[in-house]
Each structure stands twice: as C-alpha cells, then as structure tokens.
Amino acid sequence: MPINYYIFLSLALFAIGIVGVLIRRNAIIVFMCIEIMLNAANLLLVAFSKMHHLQQAATQASAGTDGQIFVFFIMVVAAAEVSVGLAIIVMMFRNVHSIDINFLNRLKH
Amino acid sequence: MSITQILFWFLSVLALFSALMVITSKNPVYSVLWLILVFFAISGHYLLLNAQFLAIVNIIVYAGAIMVLFLFVIMLMNLNKSNEPQKNKWLKLAAALAGGCLLLVLVAALKNAETKSAIAESGTGDIGLIGNLGKALFNDYVVPFEISSILFLSAMVGAVVLGKKEASSHPSGEEA
Numbered sequence: 001m002p003i004n005y006y007i008f009l010s011l012a013l014f015a016i017g018i019v020g021v022l023i024r025r026n027a028i029i030v031f032m033c034i035e036i037m038l039n040a041a042n043l044l045l046v047a048f049s050k051m052h053h054l055q056q057a058a059t060q061a062s063a064g065t066d067g068q069i070f071v072f073f074i075m076v077v078a079a080a081e082v083s084v085g086l087a088i089i090v091m092m093f094r095n096v097h098s099i100d101i102n103f104l105n106r107l108k109h
Numbered sequence: 110m111s112i113t114q115i116l117f118w119f120l121s122v123l124a125l126f127s128a129l130m131v132i133t134s135k136n137p138v139y140s141v142l143w144l145i146l147v148f149f150a151i152s153g154h155y156l157l158l159n160a161q162f163l164a165i166v167n168i169i170v171y172a173g174a175i176m177v178l179f180l181f182v183i184m185l186m187n188l189n190k191s192n193e194p195q196k197n198k199w200l201k202l203a204a205a206l207a208g209g210c211l212l213l214v215l216v217a218a219l220k221n222a223e224t225k226s227a228i229a230e231s232g233t234g235d236i237g238l239i240g241n242l243g244k245a246l247f248n249d250y251v252v253p254f255e256i257s258s259i260l261f262l263s264a265m266v267g268a269v270v271l272g273k274k275e276a277s278s279h280p281s282g283e284e285a
Contacts, residue, residue, distance in 0.1 A: 001113070001114070001117050001157075001228070001229055001231055002227070002228055002229075003227040003228065003229050004219075004227075005117070005121075006229055007219055007222075008216060008219075009121050009124070009125075011212060011215045011216060011219070012125055012212065013124060013125065013128055013147075014215075015208050015209070015211055015212035015215075016125070016128040016129060016131075016132060016208075017128070018207075018208045018211060019132060019204060019205055019207075019208030019209075020128075020131065020132035022204030022205075022207060022208060023132065023200075023201045023204045023205065024132060026137060026188075028137055028140075028179065028182065028183060028188070029131070029132070029137060029140050031179075032131060032140060032141070032144050032179065033131070033132060035144065035171070035175070036128055036131065036144070036147060039147070039148065039151050039167075039171070042151070042163075042167075043151055043154055043155075046154075046155055046158055046160050046163060046237075047158060047229045048229075049160075049236070050158045050159070050160070050229040050230050050231070050234060050236075050237075051227050051228065051229045051230070053230065053234050053236050054228060054229070054230040054234065055227070057234070062236060062241065062245065063236075064234075064236050065236045065241060065242065065245040066245070066249075068160055068162070068163055068236065068237055068242055069242065069245055069246055069249075069250055071160075071163055072162075072163065072166065072242070072246070073250075073253060073257060075166060075167070075170050075171070076257045076260070076261070077257075077260065078170075078171075078175070079170055079174065079175060079261075079264075080260050080261055080263075080264035081264075082175050082178060082179075083178070083264050083265065083267075083268045084264050084267050084268055084271065086178055086179070086182050086268075087267070087268040087269075087271035087272045088271055089182065090182060090185075090186070090271075090272055091271050091272065093186050094274075099186070099188065
C-alpha cells in the first residue's frame with residue numbers, strides 16, 4: 001500500500017485522540033485517548049519501517065528493524081505509564097470521589 | 110482491488126469508526142470495549158505489514174493487559190454508569206474544531222510530501238518476524254532492554270506507593 005494512506009490513517013487516529021482528550025471530562029477516557037494517539041504513532045512507525053526496508057533491502061538486509069524495535073519500546077513505556085496513571089486515578093477517586101478532571105484544577109492555586 | 114487493499118480499507122474504517130465510538134460513548138465500559146476493537150484493527154494492520162511480532166505483542170499487551178487494567182479500575186470504582194458531567198456545548202464545539210484544524214493542517218502539510226511513489230511493502234519482507242527482531246533486540250539494543258526492566262520496576266513501585274492507603278502511613282502526610 002502507498003505510504004500516504006498510512007500517513008493519513010495515522011493522522012486521523014491521532015486527531016480523534018486529540019479531540020477525545022479535549023471534549024471528555026472523564027479521566028479514564030482521556031487516558032484511553034492518549035493510548036489511541038500512541039497507537040497512531042506506532043502504526044506510522046511500522047509503516048515507515050516497512051517502506052524503508054523496501055527501499056534499502058538491496059544494500060542492507062535488516063533495514064527497518066530499528067523502527068519496529070522502537071515500537072516495542074513504546075509499548076513498554078505505555079504499559080508502565082498506564083500502571084502509574086491508573087494508580088494516580090484511583091488515588092484521585094479516593095480523595096475526591098470523582099474522576100472528573102475539572103476537580104484537578106486545584107493544582108493551579 | 111486485491112485482497113490486501115480490501116483488508117486495508119476494512120481495517121482502516123473499523124479503526125476510525127471504533128476510535129470515534131470510544132470518544133462518543135457515554136458509558137466508560139463501552140469505550141473500553143470499542144478501544145479493544147481499535148487495537149485489534151491496528152494489529153490487523155501490523156499483520157498486513159508482515160510485522161507479526163508486533164501484532165501479537167499489541168494484542169497481548171494492549172488488548173490483554175492494559176485494557177483489563179482499565180476495566181478493573183472502572184468496575185472497582187463502580188464508574189460504569191453514564192452520569193459523567195458534560196462539558197458545555199460550545200466548549201465541545203471548539204474542541205472538535207481545534208482537532209479538525211490540526212488534522213487539516215497536518216494533512217495539508219503532508220499531502221504533497223515526497224512520498225508519492227513510496228510503498229510500504231505488505232506481505233513480504235521478514236524484518237517483522239520474531240527471529241530478526243530478537244536478534245536486533247539482544248545485539249544492538251541490550252542496554253535499552255535492561256533499562257526498560259528498571260523502568261518497569263520503578264513503575265511497579267510507583268503504582269504500589271500511589272495506591273497505598275495513606276491513613277496508616279507516617280505523619281508526613283499531615284504536614285502537606
């Protein structure tokens with residue numbers, strides 16, 4: 001498939017994630033939208049790694065492996081991020097009995 | 110239209126529709142279920158790109174572990190009712206407009222990029238197989254791999270520390 005299609009698909013997924021972060025007040029759904037954005041970036045990295053592989057395969061057989069390793073590490077970081085983030089949400093729920101992110105604005109004061 | 114193209118369009122539409130449902134569902138549990146569908150669609154894309162290792166890891170890690178964690182939190186805190194306070198209508202409109210503008214700008218910027226002839230090979234190439242990725246991971250990327258284990262350890266400790274009830278902890282909590 002042409003790389004353009006993958007670029008636009010990833011952009012659309014990323015934009016949906018951004019809109020989700022902006023319009024929802026539920027902290028868990030905001031968190032899920034961040035996961036959508038991470039996955040859009042991952043998809044684009046894999047598509048580019050395959051494009052690179054196709055272009056460089058004649059000179060270097062393992063071209064493009066790095067991109068997929070990067071995706072693997074992004075997944076690792078995302079898993080760690082989710083565990084800490086959900087712990088923060090649980091703690092917030094325990095304190096204010098709501099997961100409305102508008103309650104978090106006390107950090108401003 | 111070849112079968113690859115049909116699958117590509119099907120998976121793309123599925124991913125976009127599910128992502129839209131994630132951000133529009135009232136009930137957080139439905140959002141999680143739609144998000145699992147997004148992850149399966151993206152795994153399908155990885156399979157089309159012959160990145161089999163990442164497809165499996167995506168299903169195991171995201172759809173298997175992370176989404177179960179989300180569901181646990183939603184169920185444990187009994188949030189599966191749709192009484193979420195809504196943002197006001199104009200704020201939502203402004204947010205959707207801002208996101209749409211971002212999409213428009215990015216698409217306009219990349220529409221004429223020098224990638225017209227570039228093809229992402231699908232179905233061929235073996236860099237996505239677990240053998241090749243394993244060799245690269247344990248030869249060139251050993252140090253990041255080990256560092257990521259430290260990251261996991263610190264994330265685990267952080268999650269436990271954050272999740273602990275602080276009522277019984279030492280008096281430093283009262284000073285704050």
